[in-house]
Amino acid sequence: MATRTDFAPIVVAYGTCIAAGVAIVFGLRLPQPWDALTADVVATLVIFAFSLRYRNSSFYDPYWSVIPPLLAVYWMESHPDVGHGLRAALVMGLVWVWGIRLTANWSIHWCGLHHEDWRYPLVRARAGRAAIWADLFGIHMFPTMQVFLGCLPVYAVMSHGDNPPGWLDALAFVVTLGAIAIETVADLQLRAFIARRSSPDTIIAEGLWGWSRHPNYFGELAFWWGLMLFGLAAAPSQWWWIVPGAVAMTLMFVLASIPLMDERSLERRPAYREHMRKISALVPLPPR
Numbered sequence: 367m368a369t370r371t372d373f374a375p376i377v378v379a380y381g382t383c384i385a386a387g388v389a390i391v392f393g394l395r396l397p398q399p400w401d402a403l404t405a406d407v408v409a410t411l412v413i414f415a416f417s418l419r420y421r422n423s424s425f426y427d428p429y430w431s432v433i434p435p436l437l438a439v440y441w442m443e444s445h446p447d448v449g450h451g452l453r454a455a456l457v458m459g460l461v462w463v464w465g466i467r468l469t470a471n472w473s474i475h476w477c478g479l480h481h482e483d484w485r486y487p488l489v490r491a492r493a494g495r496a497a498i499w500a501d502l503f504g505i506h507m508f509p510t511m512q513v514f515l516g517c518l519p520v521y522a523v524m525s526h527g528d529n530p531p532g533w534l535d536a537l538a539f540v541v542t543l544g545a546i547a548i549e550t551v552a553d554l555q556l557r558a559f560i561a562r563r564s565s566p567d568t569i570i571a572e573g574l575w576g577w578s579r580h581p582n583y584f585g586e587l588a589f590w591w592g593l594m595l596f597g598l599a600a601a602p603s604q605w606w607w608i609v610p611g612a613v614a615m616t617l618m619f620v621l622a623s624i625p626l627m628d629e630r631s632l633e634r635r636p637a638y639r640e641h642m643r644k645i646s647a648l649v650p651l652p653p654r
Contacts, residue, residue: 372478375416379425380432383412391440398444399521402437403514409433410510414502422479423486423505430509431468434517435461441524448528453535457523457596460542464589467546471553485626512618515611516590519597522608527600534599542592548574549585556582567634569641577650579641580627583619584648590615624648 387405396404410429417425438461442454486505493500555573563570574581590612597608624647631638644654 369478372476373473375420375479376425376428379413379416380428382416383409383429384436386412387436398441398525399518402440402521406433406437406510406514407507410506414506417501417506418498420479422482423501424476424482426506426509427476427483428469428472430513431465431472433510434513434520435465437514437517438462438520438524441521445525448525451527451531453527453531453596453600454523456535456539457520457593460539460546460592461520464542464546464549467550484630512611512614515614516593518611519593519595519600519608522597522604523600526604529600532599534595538592538595538599541595542589545585545588545592547585548588549582552581552585567637569631569635569638571641571645571653574650575645576653577646579645579647580619580624581650583623584650587612587616587619587648620648 387409390405390408391401394401394404410426413426413429417423438458442450442458448454486501489500489504490497493504552574555575556570559570559572559575578584594609594612598605601608628638628642628647632642635641646653
């Protein structure tokens with residue numbers, strides 16, 4: 367388990383990266399949302415520097431859930447005439463609940479500075495001599511761009527959402543809140559299963575995990591699709607930059623994250639192949 371000594375560099379790293387981002391936003395005075403994107407890139411470079419210093423790219427792991435709530439606050443306060451309505455309040459609350467839950471879940475399961483996500487050494491090893499660039503762009507910068515695209519609907523809500531809430535907002539609220547609930551239940555079920563399992567080879571196939579091999583991923587994707595629906599409700603004519611974030615998230619999980627996790631499980635658990643045959647990969651469905 368992680369100790370206070372382990373968390374201290376993480377706190378310093380994120381305090382530094384947030385301070386750097388704020389300095390960029392208020393120092394360069396670029397037009398929105400390019401100012402936030404520039405700040406996001408600089409903040410990611412700060413975290414990358416800490417990852418190099420401690421030889422552990424899991425310094426980046428909390429970034430996914432720490433930055434979006436801060437972007438939501440900045441965009442809301444930048445547009446007081448638009449960003450303080452009901453739609454904006456709902457989005458702000460949902461983003462913060464999601465961010466706090468996901469960050470807390472990471473901190474509970476993080477094993478400390480000696481622990482690094484198993485996928486990161488694999489990425490660097492496959493890159494060979496270009497390992498440092500794979501680390502920078504594949505592990506750090508690529509997800510930053512993904513999350514920023516996913517957050518653009520929040521920007522649409524805070525800056526363009528002056529039309530009254532309607533049925534699409536209601537649907538978006540149900541989808542987004544349901545997504546957070548699914549992620550929460552999936553994480554709790556997995557934690558309980560790990561605590562009582564008799565062997566590491568045992569495969570979870572109960573609760574949500576009996577209907578989907580990756581219900582936590584399904585909840586995460588549904589969250590970004592819910593934000594996209596909020597963005598479309600706020601500014602339907604701007605769909606061309608509101609929709610791509612959720613689509614990109616889906617492609618990343620379907621084409622990269624799920625295959626990697628399934629491949630690892632197949633290597634470690636011989637019975638997993640039969641489990642794959644029976645249980646849906648992502649969308650919860652009755653087992654075959």
